[in-house]
Amino acid sequence: MSQRPSIPGYDYGSANLPTSPVSLEDFELLKKSVLFSDEDVRYLRISYDVLKDQVEDILDVWYGFVGDNPHLLYYFTDKGTGEPIESYLNAVRKRFGQWILDTASANYDQQWLNYQYEIGLRHHRSKKNQTDNVSSVDHIPFRYLVALFYPITYTLKPFLAKKGHSAEDVDKMHQAWMKSVLLQLIIWSYPYVKEGDF
Numbered sequence: 001m002s003q004r005p006s007i008p009g010y011d012y013g014s015a016n017l018p019t020s021p022v023s024l025e026d027f028e029l030l031k032k033s034v035l036f037s038d039e040d041v042r043y044l045r046i047s048y049d050v051l052k053d054q055v056e057d058i059l060d061v062w063y064g065f066v067g068d069n070p071h072l073l074y075y076f077t078d079k080g081t082g083e084p085i086e087s088y089l090n091a092v093r094k095r096f097g098q099w100i101l102d103t104a105s106a107n108y109d110q111q112w113l114n115y116q117y118e119i120g121l122r123h124h125r126s127k128k129n130q131t132d133n134v135s136s137v138d139h140i141p142f143r144y145l146v147a148l149f150y151p152i153t154y155t156l157k158p159f160l161a162k163k164g165h166s167a168e169d170v171d172k173m174h175q176a177w178m179k180s181v182l183l184q185l186i187i188w189s190y191p192y193v194k195e196g197d198f
């Protein structure tokens with residue numbers, strides 16, 4: 001759990017971020033609701049050492065999936081020309097890599113919560129494109145945000161199995177990852193849900 005390197009736009013910990021409308025108390029109840037326990041925290045942290053030197057390979061798989069699906073790649077394209085914006089893809093990829101490590105670090109403090117809220121805003125029309133100052137498509141539909149839960153967590157499992165852990169430990173790491181990604185997606189959904197309904 002080394003110190004976070006400086007990555008353009010990766011604002012975890014920044015004092016300028018808005019406070020998450022989902023409070024730490026709300027988050028505790030969400031954790032209970034998805035059966036997320038201290039054991040999951042422990043297995044996420046074990047996954048840190050497993051994944052830390054595989055981040056680029058994981059990103060190759062995830063970006064490969066988006067790249068192979070024009071309806072998803074669309075959200076990285078220029079609104080005017082329809083062409084993928086390479087600099088945007090690359091900048092987001094760097095933050096995505098750090099997100100893998102921060103998810104494995106499993107540090108659920110107020111700053112983490114604030115950054116989760118921010119990531120949701122960045123997928124939503126509230127803040128998409130602003131961090132990288134691009135003129136891409138304005139908004140990622142909610143349905144795709146949720147849909148990607150499956151490919152992202154399913155394709156992670158072989159990477160969790162690459163460092164010689166028992167099948168049981170690999171499964172526990174994988175379960176912990178699924179719960180963590182689900183929890184994050186719930187927080188990211190905040191701007192998508194009609195006021196008062198979250």
Ligand code: HEM
Nearest residue numbers: 072075092095096099119122128129131140144145148149
């Ligand atoms: C399980 C679902 C998803 C996960 C875990 C995920 C993860 C991430 C992460 C970690 C970032 C970087 C956040 C930051 O700025 O630090 C990001 C940004 C982004 N993601 Fe996703 N994402 C998901 C769904 C999607 C979907 C369905 C699309 C549509 C193709 C998408 C397109 C983007 C784009 C375009 C950005 C850059 C947003 C901006 O302009 O700041 N993501 N995503």
